[in-house]
Amino acid sequence: MTFENNFVNWVHATMPTTAKALLPNGDDAALLSSSPRGTLVATDMLLDGTHFVVGQTPPELIGRKSVAVNFSDIAAMGGTPDSIFISLAVPHSTCPKWLERVMNGAAEMAREFNCGIDGGDTNSWNGPFAINVCVVGRPHWRGPASRLGAKEKDVVMVSGRRLGDTLASEHHLNFTPRIKEAQWLLDHFEIHSMMDLSDGLASDAPRLAKASAVKIVLEVEKIIPSPWDAKDLRSALCDGEDFELLFTCSHANAVEIEHNFPWSCGIRRIGTVEKGEGVYLLHPKQTEAQLLDLHGYEH
Amino acid sequence: MTFENNFVNWVHATMPTTAKALLPNGDDAALLSSSPRGTLVATDMLLDGTHFVVGQTPPELIGRKSVAVNFSDIAAMGGTPDSIFISLAVPHSTCPKWLERVMNGAAEMAREFNCGIDGGDTNSWNGPFAINVCVVGRPHWRGPASRLGAKEKDVVMVSGRRLGDTLASEHHLNFTPRIKEAQWLLDHFEIHSMMDLSDGLASDAPRLAKASAVKIVLEVEKIIPSPWDAKDLRSALCDGEDFELLFTCSHANAVEIEHNFPWSCGIRRIGTVEKGEGVYLLHPKQTEAQLLDLHGYEH
Numbered sequence: 001m002t003f004e005n006n007f008v009n010w011v012h013a014t015m016p017t018t019a020k021a022l023l024p025n026g027d028d029a030a031l032l033s034s035s036p037r038g039t040l041v042a043t044d045m046l047l048d049g050t051h052f053v054v055g056q057t058p059p060e061l062i063g064r065k066s067v068a069v070n071f072s073d074i075a076a077m078g079g080t081p082d083s084i085f086i087s088l089a090v091p092h093s094t095c096p097k098w099l100e101r102v103m104n105g106a107a108e109m110a111r112e113f114n115c116g117i118d119g120g121d122t123n124s125w126n127g128p129f130a131i132n133v134c135v136v137g138r139p140h141w142r143g144p145a146s147r148l149g150a151k152e153k154d155v156v157m158v159s160g161r162r163l164g165d166t167l168a169s170e171h172h173l174n175f176t177p178r179i180k181e182a183q184w185l186l187d188h189f190e191i192h193s194m195m196d197l198s199d200g201l202a203s204d205a206p207r208l209a210k211a212s213a214v215k216i217v218l219e220v221e222k223i224i225p226s227p228w229d230a231k232d233l234r235s236a237l238c239d240g241e242d243f244e245l246l247f248t249c250s251h252a253n254a255v256e257i258e259h260n261f262p263w264s265c266g267i268r269r270i271g272t273v274e275k276g277e278g279v280y281l282l283h284p285k286q287t288e289a290q291l292l293d294l295h296g297y298e299h
Numbered sequence: 300m301t302f303e304n305n306f307v308n309w310v311h312a313t314m315p316t317t318a319k320a321l322l323p324n325g326d327d328a329a330l331l332s333s334s335p336r337g338t339l340v341a342t343d344m345l346l347d348g349t350h351f352v353v354g355q356t357p358p359e360l361i362g363r364k365s366v367a368v369n370f371s372d373i374a375a376m377g378g379t380p381d382s383i384f385i386s387l388a389v390p391h392s393t394c395p396k397w398l399e400r401v402m403n404g405a406a407e408m409a410r411e412f413n414c415g416i417d418g419g420d421t422n423s424w425n426g427p428f429a430i431n432v433c434v435v436g437r438p439h440w441r442g443p444a445s446r447l448g449a450k451e452k453d454v455v456m457v458s459g460r461r462l463g464d465t466l467a468s469e470h471h472l473n474f475t476p477r478i479k480e481a482q483w484l485l486d487h488f489e490i491h492s493m494m495d496l497s498d499g500l501a502s503d504a505p506r507l508a509k510a511s512a513v514k515i516v517l518e519v520e521k522i523i524p525s526p527w528d529a530k531d532l533r534s535a536l537c538d539g540e541d542f543e544l545l546f547t548c549s550h551a552n553a554v555e556i557e558h559n560f561p562w563s564c565g566i567r568r569i570g571t572v573e574k575g576e577g578v579y580l581l582h583p584k585q586t587e588a589q590l591l592d593l594h595g596y597e598h
Binding site for chain 1: 321325326327328330332334336338340341342343347348372373376378382384386387388418419420425426427429433435436443446447495510
């Protein structure tokens, strides 16, 4: 009890709050000013042993990642994050300083995008460390991007220079959510469909295809740089936690986007949308694309 | 992966959604229509062994409680809940049917207040079962109730016929959040300050006193029905999880409220607000109130 009270007092004294918060932190619920365009809500729970390893992962990166994966969801809608709510399940043995370092990592990511940490819940228990983040934001003035609008003859594009190898490179811990990049895309172009890559292209592309009721054909040589082997391809398709934008738009817009994209992460075409269903892979020197068999690539 | 996918498909097919949701379930974030009066957000994480016991607590009651504690926070602000987001940390050994029963309990509570389950996150792990609920709602047309406005000479009131004994009576699992009661209060009266009793009167009343910068004097004989012993008093003050409304208003309004309160849970005066700070207890036949020493009552 005392531990929770002290921690909550530290949070109230230390963490950034947003201008959207209309009441001081510490009431039963937060009151946020709302956008007439609606309210975006994303939530993700991150767990010790699954998304990070307590004792190996620096606590700041645990906090940072917990916020960033939710920002990536808001980015996937083309939205702007405003307010962050953090719930913690804390093992009894946890050092308060370690927990403060987790929160400092969350606060750093929050400040980078002018967000506040406007509420939460802290409990200690006998289980491992778990953190749930809920982010509230607002959609783009054009309305939200969604998974639903991919059209026949669209080009499939992805942000970033590479997919896969996210664990060894620690990309999954220190990636920057593509909020600014997504907003730039929606500012200037009609983006027919968009999502973020969290489970890997082999899992996520089929979701986009299904939601939009279209067939997607991905070109292997555009997905990964040459030279590559089967292991590299599996990594690019299945590692997950890329947190890049996957989206579709017209061919004309794709050319413009490639030409004018002003962000350092890069952007590129990796496939096309056709009439039909499912996701197909076109291998080099083949003329006919093969149905992407997720299980064939799973670890 | 297959377990999560199957479960998510079951959720999308089964769970209620709200008219506030502007996109079908299953995108990266939910888009909700927003109220011009602002957006209320509450979040609570409930843990196996702390807030319920897997194997002893019926799973429906775990789901019900997880939503209800958040509804109680929205009630404390006088607000209306709209949308529910549920994150789950699920032990690998969990039977899918058990998890569906948890969700059915959550859905039942959601439907009772016309809410939808509009998003969430599911992960399996080696730890115990944990559930985080985030509720998004809107404030009362008068604006939000808060902990900040208690005034000298206010009367302190509480909903419900008794405090304490919440564990043995299973009240902590099957209570009804005081959403309608709180709205009725704000509809008809100027409520100066309000919160819900989640940690027990001995912990929560000092928070209200501190937030409003006032002294609160509670009368023991109004808190618990006679005859009572020291154990009963400790239970009423410290058991926690009452999830009743604690609020203050003018004396004239308190009389009107007691006289006209139309809800079966009952409502009553338990104390007064004075100039000063801290929470004091007035024992029967004593003329001077004693400073409430929380530690003296802790288990």
